[in-house]
Amino acid sequence: MMVLHKKIKLLKKVDDTLAVFHTHAVAGSLGGILTGIFADPSLNHLFFGDDPRYIGLGYAFKDGRAAAGFRQMGMQFAGIAFIVAINVTITTAICLLIRLVVPLRLSDEEMLVGDDAIHGEDAYAVWGDGETYENSIHGMGNISVDKADEMI
Structure with missing residues (x-):
């Protein structure tokens, strides 16, 4: 990620000294996507009961229920998009409030x-x-x- 951070034009503009983007955004998104792929039906059963809609994409292909697997992947991507949107909104609000008290840049x-x-x-x-x-x-x-x- 540090190599990509130095090569991608958008990431070059972000001051991410503590590698928060790499640690949380990339790892969290990857975890969410992989959960959608490898969600075991026996574990999903613990949370969702016998609802056949909740199955990882890998197991869905194996069981012939690809539509349910793609639905789960859609839910994972929607969850990632929601988290990004809420983080951008809340962080922007916090920065705007702080800016009223002290400058944000030297x-x-x-x-x-x-x-x-x-x-x-x-x-x-x-x-x-x-x-x-x-x-x-x-x-x-x-x-x-x-x-x-x-x-x-």
Whole structure:
């Protein structure tokens, strides 16, 4: 997904630092689609009773009930479309409300300095007291040149 994110024009415009799209949208959609394909009739029976309409596409072909399998796949795609629509709607509303209180983007001048510096913090501080590796007692920043040569 990270390769596709760098190659697809639309995805290049999305700032997805935490890979939320890859983790939730792609994985969730794939899970929904595969559920529609592999939905076992014996498990569907637990939720829907003896209703023959609920069957995975793979089992539907095996049982000669392709129409029911395609119906299930249609329901899976409709569910994905509903989730996308509700997420876009709710996220847009939240961002519009937040924008009334604080700006959602840094100015161009602040972007040149960097958001970490603007907020006075380092991203991905790995030590318990919030310092980065280079400035910690574990990094090379506090070791004398003689000691660093000795370690190498």
